[in-house]
Amino acid sequence: MLITSGMQKLRTSQGCNMADLKDKKLVKGRRIVFEDGVVSEGCIVIREGKIEAVHRGENAPINEEEFQEVIDAGNQVVMPGIVDSHVHVNEPGRTAWEGYETATKAAAMGGITTIVDMPLNSIPPTTTLDAFKIKMEHAQPQCYVDVAFWGGVVPGNEMELRPMINAGIAGFKCFLIHSGVDEFPHVTTEDLHAAMKQLQGTDSVLLFHAEVETSDIPDSLGSPEEYSSFLASRPPSMEYEAIKLVCNMCKTYRVPCHIVHLSAAAALPLIQEARGAGAPLTVETCHHYLNLEAATVPGKATQYKCCPPIRDARNQEILWQALGNGDIDMVVSDHSPCTPELKLLEKGDFLAAWGGIASVQFGLSLFWTGGSKRGFTLQDMVRLMCENTSKLAGLGDRKGKIRAGCDADLVIWDPEAMWKVAVPSIQHKNKITPYLDMALKGKVLKTILRGQVVYSDTEGIAQQPMGQLLLKTGGK
Ligand SMILES: [Zn+2]
Structure with a gap:
C-alpha cells in the first residue's frame, strides 16, 4: 500500500x-x-x-x-468500517474484566470503527439516565474507535427509558433469565408490558437475551469438566420458548425487537413466522456459533463457555444458511471477557465458570475464514457486519456504508492473507480467547476512523484516542 x-x-x-x-x-x-x-x-x-x-x-x-x-x-479490499453492535466493556465497576481503552484498541486492530456497548457488567449498569451519564464520562477520554450505548430494561425502571432515549441511548436490552450479575435482574412478562408501553411511539429497539428456564434439563449433567455437561444444561428449548415470547411481544406492541446471539437453529421457523406476520423483528448470531462446534471443545476449556452455548456442526450449518437467505440479519462478536480467575481456567469447571467469549478483534477474519469457503462474498460481509448492525443501533445514516455524507470510516484488508492468533497481538485486557493459535484468513491492514488512520499493520494503533461517543438523535 x-x-x-x-x-x-x-x-x-x-x-x-x-x-x-x-x-x-x-x-x-x-x-x-x-x-x-x-x-x-x-x-x-x-x-x-x-x-x-x-x-x-x-x-x-x-x-x-x-x-x-x-x-x-x-x-486490497476497501470496505466500510465494521460496526460491532454487541460488545461488553464493563467499565466502570468491572474494569478488570475489560475497559474502554483496551476494548476499543482491539476493535481498531480488528477493522471495527464503532462498537455499541452493552448495559450490563459495568457498575452501575446502564439502567438509569444518571448511570448512562456515568458510562459516558468514563468512556469519553479513552476510546480509539467510536462508541454508542445500549441501555437496560430491568424490573421497575420503565420511567427511565424515555429520558435515556432523549439523551441519545441507542436502544435497550433485557434478559429473560438470570443475567449472570445480580445488579441487572431479568424481567418478567409484566415488566415487559410496562417497558413496551413506554417504548411504543419511540423508534427505540428492545434487544432480548432470549433464553428462559425450562423443565427439560437433565437432573444429572455429568462431569463439569466436559463441555457436553454444560451443553446439556442449556438445551435449544430454552431459546425456543424465549423466542416464542419475544415474537408475541413484538407482534402485540409493534415495537422493534431484536434477538441477540441466536444459537439454536430450531427457533428459526418462529422468527420466519413472526416476520411473515409483519413483526418488526431482527436477529443476530455471533462468530463463535459460526466457527466453533461443541464436539471439538476440549475438556476444561472454559474459554469456550458462553450463553447460549455453542452447539453441534449441523446447527452451525443451518445458521450459515439463515445468514445467506436473510433469516438472520447480522453477525456480531458478543465480546464478553472477564478475569482469568472467573474463567476458572485451572479448575476447568464449565458449569461454574463465567460465560462469555472474548473476540472483538477477530470478527472480520473469523467471518471471512468461515464465510468465504461457504460462498459468502464481500457484499455479504458489509451487509451483515456494517450496514445492518449500524441500522440496528440507529446509526444507519452515518455509519456502515461508503456513501457521500457518511463518516469516512473504512477498513482496508487483505482477503488472501493467513495469520495465526497469538497472545502478543491480542489487545483486549485479559488475553483469554478460544481462538488462540487458530489460523485465520483475512488480515486488517488499515482502519480509518472519520478520515484518520487509527490502526495500520506497519505503524500499530494510533497514539491518541480519536473515538467519539455516538448519541442517537431523532428519538420521538
Ligand atoms: Zn452479550
Whole structure:
C-alpha cells in the first residue's frame, strides 16, 4: 500500500491554496465495496472526516495533488468500517474484566470503527439516565474507535427509558433469565408490558437475551469438566420458548425487537413466522456459533463457555444458511471477557465458570475464514457486519456504508492473507480467547476512523484516542 503526501508535491506546484488541502484525503483502490454491492476500482474523497464523494471506475475526475494525503489500497479490499453492535466493556465497576481503552484498541486492530456497548457488567449498569451519564464520562477520554450505548430494561425502571432515549441511548436490552450479575435482574412478562408501553411511539429497539428456564434439563449433567455437561444444561428449548415470547411481544406492541446471539437453529421457523406476520423483528448470531462446534471443545476449556452455548456442526450449518437467505440479519462478536480467575481456567469447571467469549478483534477474519469457503462474498460481509448492525443501533445514516455524507470510516484488508492468533497481538485486557493459535484468513491492514488512520499493520494503533461517543438523535 502506498501513501503519498500532497504537501510534498505542492512544493513544486504553484497557485494552490494550502487551506484547501486541510483534511482533504483520498483513498483509492481496485477492490472497493460500493454501497450497491459492486466491488470495483474507484476512489473515495474524504474531507473533514466525512466522505465527500465516491467515484467508481478508473477515470475519476480527480487531481491527486489537491489532497493532503493519498492512500492507495492497490489490490486490497476497501470496505466500510465494521460496526460491532454487541460488545461488553464493563467499565466502570468491572474494569478488570475489560475497559474502554483496551476494548476499543482491539476493535481498531480488528477493522471495527464503532462498537455499541452493552448495559450490563459495568457498575452501575446502564439502567438509569444518571448511570448512562456515568458510562459516558468514563468512556469519553479513552476510546480509539467510536462508541454508542445500549441501555437496560430491568424490573421497575420503565420511567427511565424515555429520558435515556432523549439523551441519545441507542436502544435497550433485557434478559429473560438470570443475567449472570445480580445488579441487572431479568424481567418478567409484566415488566415487559410496562417497558413496551413506554417504548411504543419511540423508534427505540428492545434487544432480548432470549433464553428462559425450562423443565427439560437433565437432573444429572455429568462431569463439569466436559463441555457436553454444560451443553446439556442449556438445551435449544430454552431459546425456543424465549423466542416464542419475544415474537408475541413484538407482534402485540409493534415495537422493534431484536434477538441477540441466536444459537439454536430450531427457533428459526418462529422468527420466519413472526416476520411473515409483519413483526418488526431482527436477529443476530455471533462468530463463535459460526466457527466453533461443541464436539471439538476440549475438556476444561472454559474459554469456550458462553450463553447460549455453542452447539453441534449441523446447527452451525443451518445458521450459515439463515445468514445467506436473510433469516438472520447480522453477525456480531458478543465480546464478553472477564478475569482469568472467573474463567476458572485451572479448575476447568464449565458449569461454574463465567460465560462469555472474548473476540472483538477477530470478527472480520473469523467471518471471512468461515464465510468465504461457504460462498459468502464481500457484499455479504458489509451487509451483515456494517450496514445492518449500524441500522440496528440507529446509526444507519452515518455509519456502515461508503456513501457521500457518511463518516469516512473504512477498513482496508487483505482477503488472501493467513495469520495465526497469538497472545502478543491480542489487545483486549485479559488475553483469554478460544481462538488462540487458530489460523485465520483475512488480515486488517488499515482502519480509518472519520478520515484518520487509527490502526495500520506497519505503524500499530494510533497514539491518541480519536473515538467519539455516538448519541442517537431523532428519538420521538
Ligand atoms: Zn452479550
